[in-house]
Structure formats: C-alpha cells, structure tokens
Amino acid sequence: MGIRVKLQRDRHTALYRHIAEEFRTRIARGELPPGTRLPTVRALAREVGTTRLTIHNAYRELQADGLIESVVGRGTFVSPQARPAAQPSLGERLEPDLVLSDLHRLQHARALHNLALATADPALFPYEAFWACLEGLKPLAREVFGYGSVMGEPELRVALSELLEQRGIEADPQEVLVTVGGLQGLALVCRALAEPGEEVLLEEPTYLGLLGILKQFRLKPLPVPLDAEGPRLEVLEALLKRHRPRFYYTIPSYHNPTGLRFCQERLRRLLALAQAHGFTLVEDDTLGCLSYEKTPPTPLYALAQRLGAGSQVVHLASLSKVLMPGLRIGYLLAPEALLERFTALHNVSDITGPPPLLQRAAAQFIRQGSLKQHLKQVLPIYQRRRDALLQALSRHMPAGVHWSRPEGGFSCWVSLPRLFSTLELHRQALARGVAITPGEAFLVRSDEAMHFRLCFGAEGAEGLEEGVKELARLIRARQKV
Amino acid sequence: MGIRVKLQRDRHTALYRHIAEEFRTRIARGELPPGTRLPTVRALAREVGTTRLTIHNAYRELQADGLIESVVGRGTFVSPQARPAAQPSLGERLEPDLVLSDLHRLQHARALHNLALATADPALFPYEAFWACLEGLKPLAREVFGYGSVMGEPELRVALSELLEQRGIEADPQEVLVTVGGLQGLALVCRALAEPGEEVLLEEPTYLGLLGILKQFRLKPLPVPLDAEGPRLEVLEALLKRHRPRFYYTIPSYHNPTGLRFCQERLRRLLALAQAHGFTLVEDDTLGCLSYEKTPPTPLYALAQRLGAGSQVVHLASLSKVLMPGLRIGYLLAPEALLERFTALHNVSDITGPPPLLQRAAAQFIRQGSLKQHLKQVLPIYQRRRDALLQALSRHMPAGVHWSRPEGGFSCWVSLPRLFSTLELHRQALARGVAITPGEAFLVRSDEAMHFRLCFGAEGAEGLEEGVKELARLIRARQKV
Numbered sequence: 001m002g003i004r005v006k007l008q009r010d011r012h013t014a015l016y017r018h019i020a021e022e023f024r025t026r027i028a029r030g031e032l033p034p035g036t037r038l039p040t041v042r043a044l045a046r047e048v049g050t051t052r053l054t055i056h057n058a059y060r061e062l063q064a065d066g067l068i069e070s071v072v073g074r075g076t077f078v079s080p081q082a083r084p085a086a087q088p089s090l091g092e093r094l095e096p097d098l099v100l101s102d103l104h105r106l107q108h109a110r111a112l113h114n115l116a117l118a119t120a121d122p123a124l125f126p127y128e129a130f131w132a133c134l135e136g137l138k139p140l141a142r143e144v145f146g147y148g149s150v151m152g153e154p155e156l157r158v159a160l161s162e163l164l165e166q167r168g169i170e171a172d173p174q175e176v177l178v179t180v181g182g183l184q185g186l187a188l189v190c191r192a193l194a195e196p197g198e199e200v201l202l203e204e205p206t207y208l209g210l211l212g213i214l215k216q217f218r219l220k221p222l223p224v225p226l227d228a229e230g231p232r233l234e235v236l237e238a239l240l241k242r243h244r245p246r247f248y249y250t251i252p253s254y255h256n257p258t259g260l261r262f263c264q265e266r267l268r269r270l271l272a273l274a275q276a277h278g279f280t281l282v283e284d285d286t287l288g289c290l291s292y293e294k295t296p297p298t299p300l301y302a303l304a305q306r307l308g309a310g311s312q313v314v315h316l317a318s319l320s321k322v323l324m325p326g327l328r329i330g331y332l333l334a335p336e337a338l339l340e341r342f343t344a345l346h347n348v349s350d351i352t353g354p355p356p357l358l359q360r361a362a363a364q365f366i367r368q369g370s371l372k373q374h375l376k377q378v379l380p381i382y383q384r385r386r387d388a389l390l391q392a393l394s395r396h397m398p399a400g401v402h403w404s405r406p407e408g409g410f411s412c413w414v415s416l417p418r419l420f421s422t423l424e425l426h427r428q429a430l431a432r433g434v435a436i437t438p439g440e441a442f443l444v445r446s447d448e449a450m451h452f453r454l455c456f457g458a459e460g461a462e463g464l465e466e467g468v469k470e471l472a473r474l475i476r477a478r479q480k481v
Numbered sequence: 482m483g484i485r486v487k488l489q490r491d492r493h494t495a496l497y498r499h500i501a502e503e504f505r506t507r508i509a510r511g512e513l514p515p516g517t518r519l520p521t522v523r524a525l526a527r528e529v530g531t532t533r534l535t536i537h538n539a540y541r542e543l544q545a546d547g548l549i550e551s552v553v554g555r556g557t558f559v560s561p562q563a564r565p566a567a568q569p570s571l572g573e574r575l576e577p578d579l580v581l582s583d584l585h586r587l588q589h590a591r592a593l594h595n596l597a598l599a600t601a602d603p604a605l606f607p608y609e610a611f612w613a614c615l616e617g618l619k620p621l622a623r624e625v626f627g628y629g630s631v632m633g634e635p636e637l638r639v640a641l642s643e644l645l646e647q648r649g650i651e652a653d654p655q656e657v658l659v660t661v662g663g664l665q666g667l668a669l670v671c672r673a674l675a676e677p678g679e680e681v682l683l684e685e686p687t688y689l690g691l692l693g694i695l696k697q698f699r700l701k702p703l704p705v706p707l708d709a710e711g712p713r714l715e716v717l718e719a720l721l722k723r724h725r726p727r728f729y730y731t732i733p734s735y736h737n738p739t740g741l742r743f744c745q746e747r748l749r750r751l752l753a754l755a756q757a758h759g760f761t762l763v764e765d766d767t768l769g770c771l772s773y774e775k776t777p778p779t780p781l782y783a784l785a786q787r788l789g790a791g792s793q794v795v796h797l798a799s800l801s802k803v804l805m806p807g808l809r810i811g812y813l814l815a816p817e818a819l820l821e822r823f824t825a826l827h828n829v830s831d832i833t834g835p836p837p838l839l840q841r842a843a844a845q846f847i848r849q850g851s852l853k854q855h856l857k858q859v860l861p862i863y864q865r866r867r868d869a870l871l872q873a874l875s876r877h878m879p880a881g882v883h884w885s886r887p888e889g890g891f892s893c894w895v896s897l898p899r900l901f902s903t904l905e906l907h908r909q910a911l912a913r914g915v916a917i918t919p920g921e922a923f924l925v926r927s928d929e930a931m932h933f934r935l936c937f938g939a940e941g942a943e944g945l946e947e948g949v950k951e952l953a954r955l956i957r958a959r960q961k962v
Contacts, residue, residue: 060635060636060639060654061635061636061639063653064655066655122623122626125622125627127622127623127626134615138612140495141608142604142606142608143498143603144807145805145807146603146806146807147600147807154541154542154546155542155545158541158542173541173545174546180831187830209829216826216830324627325628326626326627326836327626328661328833348668348693349668349694349697350661350662352662352809354809354835354836355807355808355809355836355839356807357839358839
C-alpha cells in the first residue's frame with residue numbers, strides 16, 4: 001500500500017502524530033476499511049524517510065485508539081471495530097453524551113474545517129507565559145506533586161476570587177471550590193441539588209453537556225424556550241404552576257449555543273420567580289469573560305448579590321474557554337450551605353481536584369496579570385472571526401435561513417426551514433470536510449425547525465468562509481430537490 | 482503578639498508557606514483562639530525579617546482557608562469559624578469521608594508525626610526525572626494544553642498497558658481507561674455496577690474511601706471478615722445464600738489497612754464463587770507494586786485471565802502511591818462490555834480525565850524506565866521504615882496489643898483489647914503530636930476490639946519510633962486506670 005504522508009510538519013507536533021493522523025483520517029473516510037493490511041514498520045519508515053521508532057510510535061497510538069491491531073506473525077491491520085473516527089454514532093436519536101465525545105475526537109482530525117467545537121484556538125494559547133509560570137514552580141516540586149488542598153489550592157482560590165471581582169462579583173476565596181473542569185462542577189451541582197426522578201428547568205436550546213448529565217442522573221428536564229431577550233418567563237410561570245423543579249440551569253452571558261446575552265430586566269424577574277418558588281438558579285458563566293462588547297454582561301450572581309438574593313444562585317465557571325482546556329480547571333461559587341454540600345460530595349470522589357501543579361501555575365498566571373493580557377490579545381481576533389462568520393453567512397446562505405448575532409462566546413445558532421434531518425446535513429457536511437454541531441444535541445425534544453451550531457473560535461476567517469460556502473451549497477442543493 | 486516563626490527552611494517550600502503553616506498549627510492547637518488579633522503585615526515582616534509581600538501571601542493563604550479574616554480599619558483576626566485544622570469533627574460516629582478530608586488537611590501540619598496517611602514520602606518523589614519529562618513536552622505545548630483524548634492520552638494508555646504486563650496482566654491499551662486519581666475510578670465503577678439501595682460485598686476492614694462512596698451512592702455494604710490468608714469465604718458463602726450483591730470490592734495485594742497479602746488458593750475460590758453467583762470482582766491494586774518481597778503477588782485479574790475468567794474482574798490502579806499523588810492519574814482495566822459502560826459514564830462528567838500535560842509526562846516517565854528505577858530506589862527505604870515500625874511496636878507496646886506484618890504497601894493494622902474509644906486515643910495522640918487513623922474509619926460496624934492504622938510511608942525511622950513510643954505511653958496510662 002502506498003501511504004503518502006503529508007510532511008507539513010509544524011514544530012508543535014511530533015512527526016509520528018502526523019503519521020497517525022493521516023491514517024486516522026483515511027480510516028475515518030473509509031479509504032482504509034477494516035481488515036486492510038498496513039505496511040510493515042520497516043517499509044513505511046523507508047517510504048516516509050524517518051526512523052522505525054517514529055512509525056512504531058504512530059502505530060502504537062493508533063493501536064491505543066483501537067483503530068488498528070497486530071496479529072502475531074501476520075502483520076498489522078485496520079481493526080474490525082474501527083468506527084470512522086469523525087462520524088458520530090448514527091442512531092435514530094443523537095445522544096448528547098455521544099455528540100460531546102465524538103466532537104472531542106473530531107478535534108484531532110485536522111483535515112476538517114472544524115466549526116463544531118466551541119473552543120478557543122490552540123494556536124492562540126499563551127504557551128510561553130504559562131510555561132514560565134510552570135517553571136517558576138520547579139523549586140516547590142515537593143508541594144505541587146503532593147495531594148494538595150481539599151477545596152483547591154489556596155493561591156488559586158485567591159486568584160479566582162479576584163477574577164470574580166472583575167466580573168462584578170464579591171467573592172471570598174473560601175466560597176470558591178475548584179473542580180476538574182467546568183463539566184465536573186456542573187455534574188456535582190446537579191447531583192447535589194436534585195434526586196433521580198426530580199425535575200429541573202433549563203433553556204432550550206441549552207449546553208449539550210447538561211443534557212448528558214441529566215440523562216445519567218435521571219433528572220427530568222423542563223425546557224423553557226428563548227426569545228431575543230432571554231428565557232420566555234410566561235412559559236416558565238406556566239410550568240411553575242404544575243411542577244416543583246429543584247433548580248434552573250441558565251447561561252445568561254453569551255448563551256451556548258445561541259450566543260445570546262439575556263437582558264437585565266429578564267434576569268431580575270427570573271430571580272424574583274426563583275425566590276417566590278424556592279428553586280436555585282445555577283448560572284453557567286463559562287463564556288462571560290469572552291465579550292466583544294464595550295460593557296461585558298453583569299452575571300446573574302452579581303445582580304443577585306446587589307438585590308440581597310445571593311443565596312439563591314450558584315455560579316459556575318472554568319478556565320477552559322478563557323485560557324486552556326488542558327488545565328482541567330473549573331470552579332464554582334455558592335452560598336455557604338450549598339457549598340458545604342458540594343464540597344462533601346466532591347471530597348468523596350475526588351479528594352483534591354485538578355493537579356496542584358497546574359492550579360498553582362494558573363494562580364500565578366492570573367495574579368501576574370497574564371490572563372487579562374491574554375484576553376486583550378485574543379478577544380479582537382475572535383471578534384474578527386465572529387464578523388467573518390456573519391459576513392460569510394450573509395454572503396452565501398439562501399433566503400429562509402436565519403442565525404443569531406453573538407456578542408460574545410464562540411457560537412452562532414443557525415435555523416433553517418424544515419428541509420432534511422439535522423443528522424443528514426451533519427453527515428453530508430462531514431463527508432465534505434466541514435464539521436458542525438447538529439441542533440438536536442442541544443434540544444430536549446426534536447424540533448420542527450432545523451438548527452445547527454457554528455463555532456468560530458478555532459477556525460480562521462478563510463476556514464469559516466469555506467465552511468459556510470460548503471454548507472450553503474448543501475442547503476441549496478437540497479432546496480432544489 | 483510575638484509570633485516566633487521557625488525558619489527551618491527547606492528549599493522546596495516557600496517561606497510564606499512556612500509562616501502560614503506556623504499559624505495554622507497554632508490555631509489548630511488552640512493557642513490562637515477565634516477572635517485573636519494578628520500582627521500587622523508590616524510588624525510581622527520586621528519580626529520575621531522578610532518582605533511584606535511574603536507576609537501578605539501567608540495571610541492570603543490563611544484567609545483562603547477560612548482561618549483568618551480582615552476587618553477593614555480594624556486589622557486581621559482569627560476567624561470565628563476557625564475549626565482546629567488538625568482535628569476531625571468529633572461526632573458520635575466518625576464519618577469516613579470526613580476522616581479522609583481531615584487526614585488530607587493534616588498533611589500540611591508538619592509539626593506532627595504523621596502515621597495517619599498511607600502515602601509515599603514527598604521527600605522521595607523523583608522530581609528531577611519527572612520535571613525533565615515535563616520539559617520535553619514544551620515543544621508540544623499546543624497538544625498538551627488542548628482537550629486531549631476521551632479515554633486518556635494514547636501514549637499513557639500504551640505505557641500503562643506495559644506496566645500492567647509487568648504485573649502479569651495481558652492488557653491492550655484499548656482496554657485501559659485513565660481516571661482522575663484512583664478514587665474517581667472507584668466511584669465510577671461503583672456507580673456503573675450498582676443502583677442505589679443495592680448490596681455490595683467488601684472486606685472488613687476496607688479502604689475508607691470506598692465507605693464514603695457507598696454512603697454517597699446509597700449502596701449497602703455486606704462486610705466479609707478477614708483472616709491471615711484473606712477473606713473468610715465461609716462467611717461470604719453464607720451471605721450469598723441470602724443476598725444478591727452486585728460486586729465484591731477486594732484489595733488482595735497488600736490490603737489496606739491491614740497490609741495483608743491474600744493467598745492464591747483463597748483468590749481462586751473467590752473467583753469461582755463470583756462465577757457461580759454472577760457478581761463482578763473489583764480488584765484494587767493501588768499498592769500491588771509496592772512489594773518488599775522477592776516475588777510480588779499475582780493480581781486477581783492475572784489469575785482470572787489464566788483461568789479464562791477475565792470477564793469477571795475489574796482492575797483498578799493509580800500512580801498516586803507508586804509515583805506521585807499530585808499527578809491525579811488513576812486507571813482501570815475492564816472487560817469490554819463493562820469498559821464501555823464505565824467510559825460512557827466517565828465522558829458525561831469528565832470528558833478527558835487528568836490534564837494531557839501530566840498524562841504525557843507520566844507516559845514518558847514510565848516508558849523510559851524511570852518508574853522502574855524509582856521503585857528500585859524507594860522500595861528498600863520503605864522496607865526499612867516498615868522494619869523500624871515493627872521493631873518500635875515490639876519494643877514499646879504492652880502485652881495484649883497485636884499488629885499485622887505488612888509485606889508491602891504503607892500500612893499496619895494495630896488491635897488493642899477493649900480499653901477506650903478509638904476516637905479518644907486518636908484525639909489524645911493528636912494532642913501529643915502523633916496522627917493515627919482510627920480504625921472505625923475502615924469498618925462498616927463499630928467493633929468490640931479497638932483498632933487503628935499506622936502508616937510508615939511518610940515518616941522516617943526516628944519519627945516512627947517516637948510516634949509509637951508516645952502511643953504506647955497513652956495505652957499504658959489507660960491500662961493503669
């Protein structure tokens with residue numbers, strides 16, 4: 001077999017990863033179906049012009065991913081179980097948890113225009129500055145490789161309380177609990193606030209990670225639709241007449257997936273409803289700092305504090321979108337009684353949260369002002385990408401297609417007239433090298449209209465333009481049928 | 482107030498941490514009761530002979546821990562809520578989850594002889610070699626700060642499968658799931674294998690982390706007592722007549738807290754019972770590599786594979802005890818059908834496990850042979866500490882006191898005739914600067930006899946000798962009453 005490995009080496013990626021990637025992409029495209037025999041290590045090393053160790057490492061990586069397998073005395077083959085890596089499981093109904101893990105797998109398929117993942121661009125990560133913070137900890141190695149503190153490293157909790165202050169929130173370091181990424185914090189809160197079988201309010205569409213958690217813990221979602229100003233409270237009020245939900249999960253600052261910013265008046269009324277009906281508001285502020293506006297939105301938590309209703313709100317956030325997801329650092333802020341419950345639950349299965357080394361480096365990074373500086377550098381870039389995406393949509397999309405105009409965050413919500421299934425567009429787009437997130441992943445019930453999410457964080461203007469053009473072509477082709 | 486800060490600076494710990502520690506210890510001892518005014522930053526900096534920034538940082542750390550608070554215009558005070566940090570909550574019954582978090586808090590109180598925590602000695606951590614592995618990843622920064630792979634980094638899964646091979650287990654990298662520490666893996670397995678209200682078998686005493694998880698998930702423990710060779714299977718058989726447990730949690734290789742190594746014949750019969758009654762065996766092998774014997778024990782998983790019963794066993798392990806806990810790297814190996822269930826559950830609340838940076842560094846560390854070399858260096862040291870502990874026990878303990886003779890791991894189980902409550906000895910010992918783990922933390926039911934665990938991993942021979950001497954003095958004093 002002639003494998004042509006593109007040697008577009010960038011200095012950040014090891015050659016063996018490139019080679020593994022090439023195979024992964026070909027397996028995903030169906031070019032190398034299950035059972036295909038791969039070249040021997042020796043033959044491929046000669047062909048690519050590298051060492052056998054490099055090929056060996058590439059094969060090991062593919063083997064670890066379950067894509068290939070060695071049969072003693074016979075050679076190396078594409079696994080019978082090798083599912084195309086870039087394809088989500090094509091069941092009847094798209095499972096939010098599968099979408100999430102499939103999307104993360106997608107990330108590694110670099111051949112794609114990836115408009116599917118609401119993530120920051122790795123090319124813009126502040127490696128140098130962060131690495132310097134890591135290196136500064138070398139003399140403290142004994143501490144940072146030990147168990148660390150139960151609620152998170154004190155230094156980080158101090159830094160995070162300062163970060164929260166910048167969001168208009170008065171937070172004591174003692175009120176901050178560090179979690180393993182934002183998702184673990186969300187799972188913790190869901191488990192602590194509701195029992196299996198109980199009901200939970202959420203916006204529709206909502207963060208797909210939440211839907212996976214609810215399913216896992218058997219919590220029943222009560223969806224509240226959105227309009228341009230936020231959740232439609234008349235629907236919420238009607239629901240509250242017949243239900244006793246435990247909490248309301250909300251993303252008021254650059255809602256995911258729509259990119260909406262909820263208006264203050266709506267939030268004030270939401271807060272009043274929560275107080276009157278005795279349910280907790282769980283605010284997800286993961287994207288609140290990623291603002292392309294002159295005045296970033298005031299978090300619900302800050303509003304509640306000002307109105308003396310701070311005990312009604314839990315505030316969730318993370319460094320994954322504003323800094324780097326590989327730190328696995330999330331955090332939450334909660335009134336004392338709830339925080340105790342969260343901490344007790346957290347201690348049982350995690351002891352100390354993310355590695356102290358990374359917590360301490362992040363603390364230093366924030367406290368020396370590097371996060372502020374980083375955001376100052378990247379926000380204009382993301383804003384330009386947002387603009388490029390919106391322009392491409394205006395330029396290419398046929399009439400009848402609508403989309404949101406995000407003022408922050410990484411995502412844009414596109415709605416089509418009913419034409420063909422979400423899954424079908426998703427699949428066709430993938431086959432043409434464009435990844436989107438199908439709208440069903442964000443919805444409790446399937447919807448008459450058709451939606452999908454486009455993310456502009458990790459693609460440059462050119463990729464966005466090409467991706468949108470391709471999507472528009474697929475939609476037009478369908479319209480003609 | 483004259484605060485005398487001991488300037489025993491070791492180069493691994495920042496001065497401000499020493500200062501914070503000094504305050505923490507004094508608050509814990511009750512020397513600085515709630516409401517005590519602390520010196521101003523300026524005054525203390527002058528007294529200690531350091532910068533104001535250092536004192537500021539120490540105060541911030543104490544503030545983050547909730548031990549002190551500043552009142553604008555008045556000064557800094559010990560918090561009204563400042564619970565003595567080194568004291569577990571002294572309820573009627575010792576809650577395992579509280580013990581665990583209290584013990585971890587204890588770790589930071591360096592004034593103590595810490596015989597309470599079954600951890601490796603931070604002074605023996607292989608910093609230099611590990612840091613070199615970290616630095617080797619700097620050119621790959623873009624990858625290692627991104628989201629990483631869903632089941633763990635392929636490199637690490639390959640390295641772990643090699644590690645498992647050394648334990649006599651045939652493991653494909655695809656069968657390995659990386660978790661956030663061993664505890665998260667255990668929580669995952671418990672949740673996946675049993676529903677709230679269902680029954681679970683375990684050894685008594687058992688790992689205290691398990692008891693916390695069972696309580697949290699409302700699983701009912703069915704304890705099986707131990708003798709010198711392992712679990713008493715006639716008790717297990719009797720239980721199986723009346724119950725249908727979902728799984729059996731076992732620690733066959735250097736059982737925690739007793740240090741026992743279960744004999745092969747017992748394991749073989751256990752496996753047969755699991756097959757006959759259709760329950761899964763969950764093997765915790767966290768300490769299996771920490772062997773002071775010529776031949777380390779064969780894991781249950783390896784035995785099952787040889788007997789064609791591999792689908793009956795889940796194997797849990799971690800790098801926390803054999804390498805460093807601050808990596809937060811655990812892993813598990815399971816038959817395909819179960820692994821799928823674990824992975825689905827894992828993805829919902831964690832996406833990618835521990836930070837890719839540390840996963841990749843650990844992979845490199847293992848694959849270049851540094852872990853093997855590290856164990857070769859430290860095992861003789863831990864063995865000498867074990868010997869020192871056993872000698873001290875023989876030398877000082879009065880008649881009627883019995884203890885186990887661990888051939889691996891970090892802990893020794895001491896039994897006294899009924900004299901006074903576990904909590905009382907625990908409290909008295911703490912007051913004299915010796916930390917032990919009270920036996921109740923490992924037991925489902927309170928016991929007639931009195932037990933406690935002594936750990937020798939993190940204390941030198943001298944500390945062990947002094948600690949045991951003090952404990953013996955307390956026991957003798959009580960016997961005379």
